[in-house]
Amino acid sequence: MTTGGRLRSGQVAAAAGVNQQTLRYYERRGLLNEPDRTPGGHRLYPAEAVTTLRVIKTAQRLGFTLDEVAELLEAGTHRHRRPDTGLRDRAHTKLTEVEARITGLQAIAATLRQALAAGCDDLLTCAAEQDCPLPFTDLANTGEAP
Amino acid sequence: MTTGGRLRSGQVAAAAGVNQQTLRYYERRGLLNEPDRTPGGHRLYPAEAVTTLRVIKTAQRLGFTLDEVAELLEAGTHRHRRPDTGLRDRAHTKLTEVEARITGLQAIAATLRQALAAGCDDLLTCAAEQDCPLPFTDLANTGEAP
DNA sequence: TTGCATCCGGTACCTGGGTACAGGCTTACC
DNA sequence: GGTAAGCCTGTACCCAGGTACCGGATGCAA
Numbered sequence: 001m002t003t004g005g006r007l008r009s010g011q012v013a014a015a016a017g018v019n020q021q022t023l024r025y026y027e028r029r030g031l032l033n034e035p036d037r038t039p040g041g042h043r044l045y046p047a048e049a050v051t052t053l054r055v056i057k058t059a060q061r062l063g064f065t066l067d068e069v070a071e072l073l074e075a076g077t078h079r080h081r082r083p084d085t086g087l088r089d090r091a092h093t094k095l096t097e098v099e100a101r102i103t104g105l106q107a108i109a110a111t112l113r114q115a116l117a118a119g120c121d122d123l124l125t126c127a128a129e130q131d132c133p134l135p136f137t138d139l140a141n142t143g144e145a146p
Numbered sequence: 147m148t149t150g151g152r153l154r155s156g157q158v159a160a161a162a163g164v165n166q167q168t169l170r171y172y173e174r175r176g177l178l179n180e181p182d183r184t185p186g187g188h189r190l191y192p193a194e195a196v197t198t199l200r201v202i203k204t205a206q207r208l209g210f211t212l213d214e215v216a217e218l219l220e221a222g223t224h225r226h227r228r229p230d231t232g233l234r235d236r237a238h239t240k241l242t243e244v245e246a247r248i249t250g251l252q253a254i255a256a257t258l259r260q261a262l263a264a265g266c267d268d269l270l271t272c273a274a275e276q277d278c279p280l281p282f283t284d285l286a287n288t289g290e291a292p
Numbered sequence: 293t294t295g296c297a298t299c300c301g302g303t304a305c306c307t308g309g310g311t312a313c314a315g316g317c318t319t320a321c322c
Numbered sequence: 323g324g325t326a327a328g329c330c331t332g333t334a335c336c337c338a339g340g341t342a343c344c345g346g347a348t349g350c351a352a
Contacts (some may be wrong), residue, residue, distance in 0.1 A: 008319095008329080009328090009330095010329075022270055024330095025311090038318080040330090041317080042319080042328085043329085045332090051270070051274070052270065054273065054283070055269045055273050058280055059187075061252055062256075062258060063251075064306075065308075066309070072269055087266055087267045087269060089260070090261060091258050091261050095262070098251055099255060101254065102248055103249055106248060108208055109245060109248065111208060112237050112240060115237050116234060116237055116241070120233055120234070120237075121233045121234055123204075123218055125217065127200065127204075134205075136200045136201060136204050154349095155298090156297095158297065165340080167340075167341060168339090168340065170300095171340060183327095184348080184349080185348095186299090186348095186349070187300065187301095187347080187348075188298085188299055189300090200320085211338075212338075216326090
């Protein structure tokens, strides 16, 4: 009997386009189930692990943090029926966050365009003038801090 | 003779809405000039330091990193005439970056909306289906990773 | 001169998402 | 059974932009 079509960590990492240490990192973070081991202690992953990794990377690209991804994966598996669980709710929340980020960045872009249009060429000089469009005075953090 | 209208570090920090340790941090980073000292070693800032701090915070909100802000401030002061110096060039570059981030985030928002419209409610299940709009397959990092 | 607020330098820690390295073990193939 | 590739654990480090804490020194007013 062979290992039953299961994959070594290097194979999983290569198949998912991920560093091998990242696998163990995700395991520590609770994103990847602890796989079986060979008698010598080497990990043996089921083929689904590659899918899970793709899912993780996709969710990350959609703006979810690793903690959020862990919750999403857990929510999918054992369906505790607390409110606010479920991909739809979380996707909706995340969409709102993303839209807020876009709005903030658009404000930043507009300000940069104004500065370009006004021909500002030195921050400290501009800060001393009145017609400079740069918002030096409002220190409330209403913008994005990327 | 008093200290000549100059400010203690706590006063500067309060006036600029900034933590006091941040002042020393900026000094180390080269964003804030080293101020004079009292005979005992306490910093004495000129009033312009508050303006400089506002400028720093503004530039940060516009998407510049602290290193970039340091260069912008230095470029303003002693005008070395290398190319790509000057606020206008840098603002233009930064505007392009910000626009790219907006585009990436808009793609993310669109994908989230598609997932909501399709009614996906479990990532691992969706990944196994064909009509799921989530881009599980393309692992090339074309999106934003906020 | 005493008392208290403020400030000093140095160092360590935080978040988030990993990556790198060292030293030793396992597996696989010939 | 030898040898090379692969894997193991643990620890440390990276990025940026700060924040927190400590013991000790200063500044200022009564």
